[in-house]
Amino acid sequence: QVQLQESGPGLVKPSETLSLTCTVSGGSVSSGSYYWSWIRQPPGKGLEWIGYIYYSGSTNYNPSLKSRVTISVDTSKNQFSLKLSSVTAADTAVYYCARAPAKTRYFDYWGQGTLVTVSS
Amino acid sequence: DIQLTQSPSFLSASVGDRVTITCRASQGISSYLAWYQQKPGKAPKLLIYAASTLQSGVPSRFSGSGSGTEFTLTISSLQPEDFATYYCQQLNSYPPTFGQGTKVEIK
Numbered sequence: 001q002v003q004l005q006e007s008g009p010g011l012v013k014p015s016e017t018l019s020l021t022c023t024v025s026g027g028s029v030s031s032g033s034y035y036w037s038w039i040r041q042p043p044g045k046g047l048e049w050i051g052y053i054y055y056s057g058s059t060n061y062n063p064s065l066k067s068r069v070t071i072s073v074d075t076s077k078n079q080f081s082l083k084l085s086s087v088t089a090a091d092t093a094v095y096y097c098a099r100a101p102a103k104t105r106y107f108d109y110w111g112q113g114t115l116v117t118v119s120s
Numbered sequence: 121d122i123q124l125t126q127s128p129s130f131l132s133a134s135v136g137d138r139v140t141i142t143c144r145a146s147q148g149i150s151s152y153l154a155w156y157q158q159k160p161g162k163a164p165k166l167l168i169y170a171a172s173t174l175q176s177g178v179p180s181r182f183s184g185s186g187s188g189t190e191f192t193l194t195i196s197s198l199q200p201e202d203f204a205t206y207y208c209q210q211l212n213s214y215p216p217t218f219g220q221g222t223k224v225e226i227k
Contacts, residue, residue: 047164047207047218062215063121096163105211106154108175110163 002027004097004111012091012118018084022097022111023077030055030075035100037107038071038082040093043115048093052100053080087118122146122210126219134227139195141206141222148188149212155184155193158221159204167206168193198224 008020022036029036038050051061053071061069070083084091094115098107123146133139143153151171156164166175168184171191181196195202203226208219 046220047209049216049218060214064215098163104169105216106166106169106209107156107164108166110165113163 002099002109004099004109006095006097006111006114008114008116010115010117012087012116013120014088014118015086018082018087018091018095018116018118020082020095020097020114020116021079022081023079024099025078027099028075029073029078029080032056033102035102035105036071036073036080037098037100039096039098039107039110041096041113042090042093050082050084050095054102089118092116092118121215121217122149122213124208124210124217124219126206126208126222129220129222131222131224132227133198133224135198135200137198137227139198139202139224141193141208141224143186143191143193143208143219145189145191145210145212149210151187152210152212153184153186153191154209154211155182156207156209157202157204158207164207200226 003025005023012018035052037052051071053059068085073080094113096113097111099109125144127142153171154169155167158164172184183194205221205223
């Protein structure tokens with residue numbers, strides 16, 4: 001059974017960089033069969049796709065965040081990571097990592113989510 | 121970006137009711153649509169993809185239909201564990217986008 005687990009600071013100061021890691025168990029980020037995504041949800045609001053990475057390192061980001069986002073993969077640790085720079089209060093959200101099969105691209109496994117609050 | 125509009129935004133129903141949620145896309149998305157269920161404090165769960173394909177392990181009371189710009193999620197007989205918020209999501213073009221959600225509550 002595939003499991004994804006987000007980790008990282010729960011509080012980030014405005015203008016700083018948010019950094020989160022997703023650790024995958026029961027599956028491999030090196031598999032060419034999946035894309036690995038980050039998705040966020042502000043409190044009480046809807047879902048926003050941030051971007052994905054493929055095992056090869058190729059990425060695709062939401063244009064609304066592209067200038068501030070970097071997603072990377074560490075195959076040796078079976079992890080992928082998110083960096084979001086120059087954060088503001090509007091970036092306060094629950095951040096989820098998720099897996100999408102390459103064939104369908106829908107998000108079939110999700111982490112439990114981690115709340116990141118941007119505040120001084 | 122493709123906009124998805126769900127209706128209704130809120131629905132009150134009883135156990136055993138047949139429930140239908142609609143998702144309309146701002147432009148044609150063929151059948152590149154999924155439905156997710158989210159319970160409070162939990163991650164979304166994939167129910168249906170490609171508009172009508174049931175994800176493995178999802179009860180058969182859930183069904184999806186539609187193509188182009190109009191889609192529906194139907195729960196044939198609402199169960200207590202189905203009270204949740206439901207989201208549609210399109211994958212016809214990047215970035216993937218989600219509807220605003222439909223909250224299904226107990227009447």
